[in-house]
Amino acid sequence: MGNGLQRYLVISSICGIFMRHHEIHTSQRLGWLRASVLGANDGIISTASLMMGMVAAGTSASSVLLTGVAGLVAGAMSMAAGEYVSVHSQADTEKADIRREIRELEEDLDAEHRELEEIYVARGLTRNLAKEVARQMMAHDALAAHARDELGITEHSSARPLEAALASAASFALGATIPLLVVMFAPIQWMQGVLLGVSLVALACLGGLAARVGRASVLQGALRVCFWGAAAMGLTALVGHFFSVSA
Template structure:
C-alpha cells in the first residue's frame, strides 16, 4: 500500500502543486523560529507587564518596561538565533568538507559505505550497490550528505532566515501585550493582560499546528497551559515584591 494512503486527502491535494509534491517538513526551518519568536514575544512581554503592574507600577512605568522588553527581546532573539544556527551551519559545513575529502581519497570505499547504509535499511545487496553507484554518479556529495549525514534541503541551517524570522515574529507577538498595556484601564490591566495574552497564545498554538500539520487542540492546550503557568508565577512574584517593597 502506498504511503500516501495514510495521509489525509485534503493534505495530499494541498501538498501537490504543478506536479511536485510538497511536504510539511519543508517548513521546519522557518516554522520553528516563527513559533518560538511569537510565543516568546507574547509570553515574555506580557509577563513583564504583569510583574511591573502587580508590583504597583504606574501606567508609564508599565508601558516603558513593555516597550523595552519588545526592543531588547527582538534583538536578543535575532542575535541568539543567528549565533546558534550559525554554529549548526558551521558543523554541517565541516562534515561536508570532511566527506568531500573522503570522496576524493577513496571514492570506491565511500560507494561501498553508502551501499552498506542501504543494506542496513533492508535493501538487498545487489540493489543497494546499484543505487549507491547511480546516486554517486549523479552527485556523490549530495548522496552522502543526505543518507550518511542526514543533511537535506529541508533541515539545512539558514542563520539569516532564522534570525530575521525570530526577530520579526517576536516583535509581532510582543506588540500585542504592549498594545493592551497602552489602552487597558489601569484598574483592569492585570486581568485584561492575562486574558488577552492567553488568547493570543491559543491562537498562535492553533496557527502553528495548522501550518505544521499537527493536532490543533493538543498544540493549543499545550501552549496555553504553559503560558498560564508562566504568567501566574510572574504575577505572583511581582505582587510579592510590591508588597515587600
C-alpha cells in the same frame, strides 16, 4: 543490468525528483514552525509577564508601556542572538562534515562507493540494485549523494543562521506587540485583567494553529501553551505585588 531494472531506475529517479519538489510533508514544516512558534510564544509570554508584574506593583501606565517596549527590544535581540549562534554552530558542523566527505572521496573512491551501497542495502534494496544505484548516484554527483544519504544534508534542510535569527526576532516582536497594544489602549484599572485575557486568547490561538499545522491535537496544543503562559504571568504578578511601589 536488464531493461526492466533500467526502466525501474529511470522511473524511480523521475518520481523522486517530482516528489521532492512538489510533495510537502509535515516534517518539512517543522523548522520554520518551531522558530516561529517559539519566538511568538516568547514574545507574548515575556512581554505580558513583565507588564503584569509592573501593573501589580502599582506603577503608572507609562512605566508599564516603557517596560513592555524595553522587553520587546531586549527579547527580540536575545532570540536573534541565540538562534544565530545555535544555527551557526550547526552550519559549522555541516561544513566540517562536507569537507571530510570531499577528502574521503579524493582518497578512496571505491570505499565511498561501498559505503553508499551499504546505505541503500540497509534501506531495503537488493545488493545488485544498491550497487547500481550507488554507481549512478556517484557518477552524477558523488558529494551530493553522500551529503544527502549519509549525512542527511540537503539544500532545503541546511542551516541558515541569518535567516533563523531574523525569523526568530521578527516572530518575537510580533508576539510582543499584542500585549503592548493592550497597555496602550486599556485603562490602568482594568489593565491587568485585560492583559491576562488577551494574552491567553492569543496564546491559545497560536498554540492551536501550531498544532493544526503539525497535525496534532488543536485543543491540547492550545491548553499546553495557555497553562505555561498563565503560570508565567501569575508568578510575575505575584513578584510585582510583593515589591509594590506603594509598600
